[in-house]
Amino acid sequence: MDIGIVGLGRMGANMARRLARSEVRVLAYDRSQEAREALGAEPGVECVEGLAALCAQMEGERVILLMLPAGDATENALRELLPLLSAGDTLVDGGNAFYKDSMRRAMDLSQQGLRYIDAGVSGGVLGLANGYCLMLGGTPKSIEIFEPYARILAPGPERGWLHCGPAGAGHYAKMIHNGIEYGMMQALAEGFALLAARKDFGFDAGRLAETWRHGSVIRSWLLDLCAEALARDDALEGVAPVVADSGEGRWTALESIELGVPAPVITMALMGRFSSQGRSDYARKLLALMRAGFGGHSVTRA
Secondary structure (H helix, E strand, O other): OEEEEEOOOHHHHHHHHHHHOOOOEEEEEOOOHHHHHHHOOOOOEEEOOOHHHHHHOOOOOOEEEEOOOOOHHHHHHHHHHHHHOOOOOEEEEOOOOOHHHHHHHHHHHHOOOOEEEEEEEEOHHHHHHHOOEEEEEOOHHHHHHHHHHHHHHOOEOOEOEEEEEOOOHHHHHHHHHHHHHHHHHHHHHHHHHHHHHOHHHOOOHHHHHHHHOOOOOOOOHHHHHHHHHHOOOOOOOOOOOOOOOOHHHHHHHHHHHHHOOOOHHHHHHHHHHHHHHHHOHHHHHHHHHHHHHHHOOOOOOO
8 A cells, every 4th residue: 555645734744654654655745845854754654855756656546645725735736746647546635625626626637537535634633643533525436445544544444534425525524523613612712711700719720621521511622622721820821812713614604604504603603713813803993982972981092
């Protein structure tokens, strides 16, 4: 078994390591020499200098996993790879691409005799040790070809990976997964904020989070992360109240509108992230001026 991996960030590099440690020959490439060098000492991983070298060193029908940011990075890599590939090769897009882009790519590549899998990947920094959850979209034949690798990457050969449906289904499932993640994170953050506000009870938030981790209905990896952070007295010091948002949260909210399916928790969690980025400052200033105008209330000046 061999596989090519393009993109050696945190996820791509650790997926290369996990595969290599199960005796898969991994040919890996990243534009960054530093990223290649960081992985170069891993047994079973051979870092190459370019996509042409990667393709040239793979025999038979190739399987190449792209672990690149969605958008231009993925499009550019596909454009460069196409002349280097042959009919029967399989491309697996493990980035967080928009599912409609994945459907388009699958159609375009199939007309050139190439197979395409859109792979939603979840697992974060613990994926190397614990495995990655894989949500796969593509034809049954494409999934059959990738299955041996999926069984290694997943937490177990028979669990943690799924052929979700045709092209686009894998990235659609990952999009919804991330929308759910937004809502869960927001609920935990709001709950602990309410605990912190009741100074009279003297809650030890870290100990309470640790207690909830065992047997409670809300136990989860996200709660584990809260417990770990809140166990440190200075955990929140120096942290700016700004939370970035990924494209998938936005896509999930837009999908709820297009389908007419209400998703208020996910949408409000997304709005909360926008607010943290200062995008509600204009509206808040105008609210203060309206309140001063009709009620004579004072306005706090910056």
